Amino acid sequence: MKMKGMRVLMFVENVFEDMELLYPYYRLIEEGAEVVVAGPESGTVYTGKNGYPFRSTAAIANQQAKDFDLLVIAGGFAPDKLRRDPKVLELTRKIHEAGKVVAHICHAGWIPISAGIMKGFTCTSTPGIKDDLINAGATWVDKDVVVDRNQVSSRKPDDLPAFCRAIIDLATV
Numbered sequence: 001m002k003m004k005g006m007r008v009l010m011f012v013e014n015v016f017e018d019m020e021l022l023y024p025y026y027r028l029i030e031e032g033a034e035v036v037v038a039g040p041e042s043g044t045v046y047t048g049k050n051g052y053p054f055r056s057t058a059a060i061a062n063q064q065a066k067d068f069d070l071l072v073i074a075g076g077f078a079p080d081k082l083r084r085d086p087k088v089l090e091l092t093r094k095i096h097e098a099g100k101v102v103a104h105i106c107h108a109g110w111i112p113i114s115a116g117i118m119k120g121f122t123c124t125s126t127p128g129i130k131d132d133l134i135n136a137g138a139t140w141v142d143k144d145v146v147v148d149r150n151q152v153s154s155r156k157p158d159d160l161p162a163f164c165r166a167i168i169d170l171a172t173v
Contacts, residue, residue: 002172004032006069009095011088011111012039012056017076018048019157020105024072027164038063040085049076060087065094070171075106075126075156083114093117096150103152103167105159109133112151122146123153 008028012021021037028035039046039056047053060082071092073079082088092115096102104112109125110132112118119137124146133140145154145162152170154163 001032002168003028006033006171007067008033008035009063009068009071009091010035010037011060011073011078011082012037012046012054013078013081014046015076015081016046016048016054016074016078017106017157018050018052019160020074020076020108021048021054022052023157023160024074024103024164024167028072028167031168033069036063036068046078060085060091063087063091065091065098068095068100070101070167071095071103072167073102073104073108073111075104075108077107079108079110083111089115099150101150101152101167101171103163105154105163106156109153121151122148123151124155125153126155 025035036058037056038058038060042059045053045055092111096117106126109129113136122139124141124143130140144159145166147166152166
């Protein structure tokens with residue numbers, strides 16, 4: 001229960017990567033965290049790339065960065081939709097600027113890119129957005145998990161154990 005009393009924000013939208021949402025969601029709850037999964041609408045069922053449904057627990061528009069200890073962003077193609085929402089970018093930027101953990105896996109790096117917080121950070125991702133991260137000023141490396149200051153990044157679902165361990169370790173320092 002290393003994360004007892006901590007509040008985690010996650011985003012959800014259709015075509016999220018099923019494992020990249022569900023694995024951290026349950027793993028962080030297992031550590032005692034309260035996990036809020038915010039979508040464009042509260043109580044709406046969003047469907048993952050592989051067909052798994054997930055009902056949002058809150059609306060993105062109603063969230064405040066100050067209410068969370070960290071942000072975990074799942075990949076899939078949902079981040080491409082979510083990064084068009086100014087509130088998603090504001091939450092990501094404010095959580096980052098407060099020095100709180102911002103974790104992103106696979107295609108989730110699109111959101112920190114659009115939030116303008118990647119310059120000068122070393123990270124990883126799916127190779128499909130490597131150029132996007134480099135063009136945003138990040139240094140990209142091919143590793144299962146990268147921790148740079150308050151950011152944690154991973155490449156794919158196979159990296160989820162290392163990703164979650166790094167999130168928990170960094171958030172509970």
